[in-house]
Amino acid sequence: MNIGQAAERSGVSAKLIRHYESIGVVPKAGRSDAGYRIYTENDVHILSFVRRARDLGFSMKEIKKLVGLWRNKSRASAEVKTLALQHVKALDQKIAQLEAMSKSLKQLARNCHGDGRPECPILDGLSE
Amino acid sequence: MNIGQAAERSGVSAKLIRHYESIGVVPKAGRSDAGYRIYTENDVHILSFVRRARDLGFSMKEIKKLVGLWRNKSRASAEVKTLALQHVKALDQKIAQLEAMSKSLKQLARNCHGDGRPECPILDGLSE
DNA sequence: TTTGACCTTCCAACGATGGGAAGGTGCAGA
DNA sequence: TCTGCACCTTCCCATCGTTGGAAGGTCAAA
Known part of the structure; x- marks a missing residue:
């Protein structure tokens, strides 16, 4: 899945997805041979999680922590x-x-x- | 009156007073021979007005309009x-x-x- | 092959404020 | 008069979350 589809499915703009990746809020996406970012269902899930946290007014710093906790099964x-x-x-x-x-x-x-x-x-x- | 005293009297930091002047929210202050900004009682009054408008959550754009209306006796x-x-x-x-x-x-x-x-x-x- | 839709990176802007550097000025005390 | 300190000046950068654009590469269909 390309970034455009991931954006549509998650409700986070492609622009923001790149930004979130650059500041470490979401993990770095895989890349195709041509350098395009590739997204999995799980990646879309993370992005949706971030969007919902944002909708609740959390700061990016807090969201970064929340994503970490979410991914850590033993939190x-x-x-x-x-x-x-x-x-x-x-x-x-x-x-x-x-x-x-x-x-x-x-x-x-x-x-x-x-x-x-x-x-x-x-x-x-x-x-x- | 220097900018420091105007800041103290109006409750607007010297840093911000310069900024407000630069974006045209408050009129340009007079200058001493050495280039220091000089403030009058009236200038302090305007700055206090701006601070109170800010305390009520108005944007700088709105405050600019408000200052204009305030200074225009025939509004x-x-x-x-x-x-x-x-x-x-x-x-x-x-x-x-x-x-x-x-x-x-x-x-x-x-x-x-x-x-x-x-x-x-x-x-x-x-x-x- | 061309076209158009997609992707890439990088740079800049918003709004309001704060921080700091580099340098000039004003005044009090020795 | 010299010195020191507090003040002033302008200029640039950072914050926070997001959006915009420019310049260029890729992909798929006509």
Whole structure:
């Protein structure tokens, strides 16, 4: 299987597959005589795994660890769980940050007429 | 006032002040004979405005617009409000995304023993 | 043989920020 | 006056994840 098909099947673009290989997130693919990368079902499986981890917001560094744990049949699930819960914590912190921003901004916008006049509590709020 | 003092007073690092100037987010500062940037109270005010907008998660592109509107005494508040509400929408979308991630991951983690054994529903979930 | 779709590597960009090098300036103390 | 230190200047590089393009090689069908 060429990289294009692997990309289609895994949902990871060919561009990104090469990138992931270069930073060691996925193992180096085999090569044809002409130098084309060759992918197996298992390779596609790894790529799909990476895509799902990415969809859950893990960083590439974390994904690299997760792939390592996934491929290591004798890992301790505690290690995976720790990684996952750390990420949950980071997500929840980010959510709280964004919620605070959204809330403040909604508050400012609520008081703004939003018409042709120049008076604007939003700008006043930013100006303090 | 030198850039260091302006940085301290506005809460924007000297490094960033120069950067903001270079991309046109804040007006070019005056210069001393020796080439040092000179800041007035008003300049510090603009920088503080930028910092607060940044704290609310606005992009530099949006902040550039906001600074323009702020400095334009004849703006229509509708324009500011539109910008603000677009940003609120973007924030809320991002929040929803992160919440979905957090929720999925918590669900997976709940079923994981997190002990010395290798069985791990988190990895299984990512492996699907 | 030509054409078009694929593949290769390498280099650059985004956005916001930080780090550091190499060199000039300003001011206080000896 | 000299010295030292804290500050300033510009310039380039790094981060993170991803995308884009250029220049060139390969493959298969018409």
